[in-house]
Amino acid sequence: MILPHAVAEFCANVEMCRLTEQVVFSDPCKISEYNCWTSPYLDGDAEAIRNDNALKLEVAELKSMYILFCEKTQALIHGDLHTSSVMVTQDSTQVIDPEFAFYGPMGFDIGAFLGNLFLAYFAQDGHANDRKAYKEWIMNTISDTWNLFHKKFTSLWDIHKDGPGEAYLHEIYKDMELRELVKQKYMIGLFHDSLGFAAAKVIRQIFGVGHVEDFESIVDPVKRADCERCALDFAKSLFLLFRNFI
Template sequence: MTTEGFRVLEEKSLIEYIKATPSLASKLGNDLENLKVKEVGDGNLNFVYIVISPSASIVIKQAVPYVRLIGESWPMTKERSYFEATALKRQYDLSPKHVPQLYHFDRSMSLIGMRYLEPPHIIVRKGLVAGVKYPLLAQHMSDFMANTLFYTSLLYLTTTQHKAAVADFCANVEICRLTEQVVFSDPYKISEHNRWTSPYLDADAEAIRNDKVLKLEVGQLKSKFCEQTQALIHGDLHTSSVMVTQDSTQVIDPEFAFYGPMGFDIGAFVGNLFLAYFAQDGYADDRKTYKEWIKCTIGDTWNLFHQKFTSLWDMHKDGPGEAYLHEIYQDTELWELVKQKYMIGLLHDSLGFAAAKMIRRIVGVAHVEDFESIGDPVKRADCERSALDFAKMLMKKRRNFNTITDVLSAV
């Protein structure tokens, strides 16, 4: 871990840092005498600042050597900012319409400077709580996932290129271990950091800890997460890692990025949409129509992803990708069977990871505003229980579903 020269910045020292850093000062129009700094980080790990000059604005993000949600009692490498900056560059290259541009990275300070997503950009999760429809969300997220996952996989890369790319991210160990702990381990055992809507979900949390079939399934998913270097994944693609307007979708915060199973990204996004779906019944106004929109968005996200991903695969079937060499799989019928089997397997992975992400957000350490904004604990617990029951079914029976329509019919 790089430690030399590191210090945690606050408003005054951040302004001085910017003044001494041309790549940041220039983005603010070199108009630096009346800078305003606003700390907006509401996540679990980092400090995030909006820096505003009379002519422009930027975002500064600094990683500190602990989990911000817990404090210094839970150490965490600040080197995660290196992997975030590296992933931001790569994902911007592959999906520039849906990733904010990186302006500056200082490894010794674990500091990133990037494009400010100006209002009315809002975190998707907040929009879902407010009942706002985003008609292009599925279209844009399927674009982002298809491009970033396909072009970093062996369907497009040679094995030499792929192994070199895997090596670039394999040192992001602590962040991966955090995911392994909070997603695949803690919810299934007694853990000091677990919490839930008690006492109403006490029996539900205990049932998860005692469910042998569920433990077998989550163990298989954990193995995939730890062992499968399928593509460069965002690693934390929930609905608070995406900012939107009616015509813009921007994926942020890829500090959990590494080479892992594609389904973990797809499942994280879909699973958080399912959380939003089940939370709607806890809000004061009638959300039946909005719930149907969320279901449609889930279906469209997978179906559009499937279409775009397989189109990229067809487009590059004669290319350098070494997973399925064209000389071997050029027979039309065989080619279609390969794609069909691959995509069904990817759907099953995505559903399993979606379920795991749902469970951890209800009985694990970090919860979501979708449920937390429901003031009545009885009503909140009812919504959470419905989500838990669906997630448990999805994890256990995911291989029975061969289309997203089948999944949505089971909700």
């Protein structure tokens, strides 16, 4: 159960949230002084994004879920999660740079991390040496990220099934079959949210302010644009299909 005082503690972070809302959901869909891309090779692609009404409808729904804490305060989230935020050793994992933290939709963090991995995957063909094995590792990491999160989250749900949470009261959902159905529906919704936010993050990193080194380190701009276009096409397809994934 998320306590009101806990949400209130992070409401003061509204300016950082507004910045994320601008650069992730708004700027890539319009002309903005902060936008930049591999020009002139992606000029037509940038214009296509600005004119893609179907994509903008999906962005609007994701944005309404995120904006101003108000629609999905599912958990305390990092707010700017990417692969460089995660410090890993054999024995521990630490996440740094929590200045964007607030209570919001869980799919935003998961999607942001997956989006970073998608970007890394599509960038590999722009580098000189053979990256086939590394691309396969990235895809396995994407799959493992969701599967391990799903396993851990649903395990905790089962452990605390009769806890103080009010969304799924034990006296209402004590029937095991019903509890499994509602848990499955919740996780499918969370998976859909994550894919949508991942797609938004990919587009933002190609056309918005602040790009990823995976692409920026590709010296040949034509090759870089080709890789970015592949990532963009994937993100656009994901936007149109993510609600159908199970």
